[in-house]
Amino acid sequence: MSIEVRSISKTFGRFAALRGVSLRVETGELVALLGPSGSGKTTLLRIIAGMEQPDPGSGPILFEDENVARRGVGARQVGFVFQHYALFRHMTVFENVAFGLRVRPGKLRPPKEVIRQRVRRLLQLVQLETFANRYPNQLSGGQRQRVALARALAIEPRVLLLDEPFGSLDAKVRKELRQWLRRLHDEIHITSVFVTHDQEEALELADRVVVMNEGQIEQIGTPDEVFHSPCTEFVTTFLGQVNFFHGRVEDGKLHFASLTWDAPEAAEMPAQPVRVFVRPHDFEVDTHRNGAPSFKATVRRVHSAGPNVRLELTAESGEHLLVELPQEHYRSRQIAAGSQVYVTPRDVKVFAKNGTDGQDAADGQVE
């Protein structure tokens, strides 16, 4: 079942939560709505579910080819997993999962035995068979999360919507559940949309990522596309850490941090001041000039614990920057706090200064 929304707007009082958002989710896809708080991602999810009504004048909400915009929340047959799970606290795990089937009107309600079997199957699916008689407050966060998921799946939903599904869990449980959810999705292939503000989560879990900011979609693409080819400044800064420089383009060449660079992006740009972004792992660092264009910098701190070595540098031109090197690369060179190094960018992102940027990055800030 595909989901499509067209030019959806939503205002709360004076606050515009969504401004004409259009999105299509293909059948069986797992899509992440990624953005900072206030970007409208949860509002969009709740509108798809029918818990919020879009502003008048908004376009249709299509499940496959059927417009469900005028259908009530109960009639849309969506599975919804709430951020804080919203389990019924006075019901056991079994009763929670059975709820959606038991409240069906007489003719559509499955017989008791069928309900029991289906609930048991779902509890097996989420690995909680032995917890059927527990109450929600007797479960851990990760277990509650899985009950919420089983409860949402019990009504055989046409689409599955998850609001910050891992937001309330600690880091370790979060990672495990994330992988588990991905496996589950690969098994049952239900069209799913989840909301997150955690870029790592979105990039790891989703087939496609929808990056949202201030009520609009900035970019839609595979994790690879949005990470490696961000098409706006916001996407660049929001997905992972990035170093920022003021620069300018002249004669198709990019100038920044006492460096002149033949960036392909700059070739077609007219002469103008620009904003330049470089990811920490897109630098090469050497202790002497090696022929490649480079700028001089001083090492301030070295963090060598972890899979990569992280260097805090101050460029000759004054910017502070963060650089990530592979361990062996770091070991083969004499780099220590206080030493002079030469830095060569491998890949840069360039955006015109008068572009549509809400971002106000300070000089040399590491985002």
Next chain:
Amino acid sequence: MSSASGAAVSVAPAWQGRVRSATTEPAAVRWALIGVSLLFLGVFLVVPLVAVFYQALAKGLGEYLRALVDPHARAAIGLTLITAAIVVPLNTVFGIAAAWAIAKFEFRGKQLLITLIDLPFSVSPVVAGLIFILVFGRNGWLGPWLDARGLNVVFAVPGIVLATLFVTFPFVARELIPLMQAQGTEEEEAARVLGASGWQTLWRVTLPNIKWGLLYGIILCNGRAMGEFGAVSVVSGRIRGLTNTMPLHVEVLYYENVAAAFAVASLLALLALVTLAAKSVLEWNVRRQVARAGNNLAQGESP
């Protein structure tokens, strides 16, 4: 308090001797405070309560029972029960509706509504009674209209019910608002998404979640409905056997037959004791429910 001070003592180095936590007072102060409270309770609550039962039984059990089966006493007991039977269910429904509106929706004038709910607590019961005389009395706004149709409100049972309704309105709502606010609306939303109708959501999700708080509110409301004197006294007209409730009947009897007055009063006192007992049992359950609401949230945030 004791556990806090215990912890403070156990972590303090030995050379510091006994270390008090900041909120623990010296023993003398503690005993003085406890003593004053107990003395106060004894003089103003326990002694009068014992006195009521003592006086009621002063002339023997026979006289006590005779006072209770007296036709006027029976009429007063009956009227009190009828009033409570009408008022408590109505205020339960009003209370749930008001608490629901306040806790689960955002709307203009919400603060005003909360203030208005408290109005019966802040208005003197006599004034509350007079309000109904002003509206429904012979010279009141609706008086002539009612008169023309032969309907009596003031100095009749409807007036008593209205006055009691007014005075006991806040109990259920007051009890439910904080509970429902703590529980939020997510469970109701979840129920709706799962296909439950509004009615099913109310019966299967909302009411079970508030049942202990609701029962607590009902018991307080009932206690007050049966015991209300001031407001009822103004609108009742005290027609013996017709518009006298138990508290009014006690007052009338007091000037004629003290033992009989205390006999009826002892029933009211008994009601108060039962209410108190039920209240403390329920309070314990409500505390657990609120704790669970908080717990669910807290554990949800960091398991």
